Amino acid sequence: MYIKKILVAASVVGLIILGGVSIYIYNTIFSPNTSFDTKTKSVYISTGSSLQEVVNQLHPHLKDTENFITVAKKKGYGNNIKPGHFVLKQDMNNNEIVNTLRSRNIPIKVSFNNQHRLEDLAGRVGEQIEADSLEILTAMVSKSFLDSMEVSPLASMKYYIPNTYELYWNTSGEQFRDRMVKYFNEFWNKQRMNKAEKLKLTPQEVMSLAAIVHKETAKVVERPKVAGVYLNRLRRGMKLQADPTVIFAIQNQNKDFDTPIKRVLYKDLELDSPYNTYKYAGLPPGLIAMPDISSIDAVLNAESHDYLYFAADTEKPGYHKFAKTLAQHNRNARAYQNWVNKQKIYR
Incomplete structure (x- = not known):
């Protein structure tokens, strides 16, 4: 009878211990372990991260870091x-968190103008x-890439069309470049x-x-009309005489694209650059x-029209006045020059 009591007691203790262990295991794996008030929280894991580095990043978002580490190690994460x-x-519980980190890399929106x-x-x-600017630039100006595409660095800008793209955050510089080429095509x-x-x-x-x-022009509705002017000039063999190309030529020569140039001067039109469409x-x-x-x-x-010239419209800022003859254009241009002088814009 005594031995029986001992066995019963031992069984009860064993069950209690087993129950405790089961509860601990259940809580460790399946109890909620997030610590943030929002519905979701984005986490960015860098290439080559160690488990400790991941834990350090997750720490602010977890209730119990040690429990997460235990489950992560058990699952071989x-x-x-x-x-x-x-x-x-x-x-989310630790099991769900580990599963998410293992297999649910979510693309992000990448935009540039x-x-x-x-x-x-x-x-x-x-x-x-994740890729830094140097890695991205190195990929874009890679000699092997440019040679394979038969383009210069400036000509290669065509591949990068301003828009919003869906990419993985851990996209490399070369992957970004190649994705842009694919989108271009x-x-x-x-x-x-x-x-x-x-x-x-x-x-x-x-x-x-x-x-x-x-x-x-920043006015989207006006762009087809401006494009029509330049196409008319190209068809007639006229020089484009586009101020933005002169501004680019100056900035490119000075290696200074940060200083704005609001006014093109007559002396600028003589700048010897293949980008100067007044000269070439x-x-x-x-x-x-x-x-x-x-x-x-x-x-x-x-737009299909007969306009060959345009000048900024002083009465409608941001828009232009279009002309079919040089005489009409000169009047519009003088009006703009007078307005610029009054505004004391000298460069």
Whole structure:
């Protein structure tokens, strides 16, 4: 009888211990272990991170870091850490958190607008993905890449069409570059190619002209009309005489794209640069900026008219007055010059 009591007692103690262990295991694995008030929390895991580095990043968002480490080790997460952007949900347990970090890399939205240079683009994109600006720029100006595409660095700006893209946060510099080339090829579909052919322009030439149109006017509704002027000049063999190309030539020569130039002077028109369309006929050898889609489509869908000139409209800021004759244009230009002088804008 005594032995029986001992066995019963031992069994009870064992069950209690087993129950305690089971509860501990259950709580460790399946109890909610997040510590944030929002519905979700984004976590960015860098390439090559160790388990401790992941834990350090997760620490502010977890109730119990040690429990997470225990489950992570049991599931072998430390030996297979994936970089990327992961989204934790409120009240996730450790098992769900580890599973999320192992396999649910969520793309992010990467945006950039019209940029003057590849350096500017690299800096802008480098603020949004894991790769830094130097890695991105190095990929974009890689000699092997440029040679394979048969383009110069300035001409290669055509591949980077300002827009919002869905990319993985841990995208490398080369992956970003290659994704942009892929999008460029998708952008130039059969419909756009047919329109370019009707204009007797290559995609490169369309985008070179679009960059000028983009810089000439911020008014999207006016861009097809401005594009029509430049196409008329090209057809007649006239020089484009586009102020934005002169501004680019000055900035490129001075290696200073940060100082704004609000006024083009007559002496500037003599600057010996292939980008100076007052001095050299035809389109510049490369893009003076990265044109957005509205500017590209403005060229492809340019207005058909007889205008050959345009000058800033002092009565409607941001817009232009268009002219068919040089005499009419000179009147419009003088009105603008007088207004600029009154505003004391000398550069």
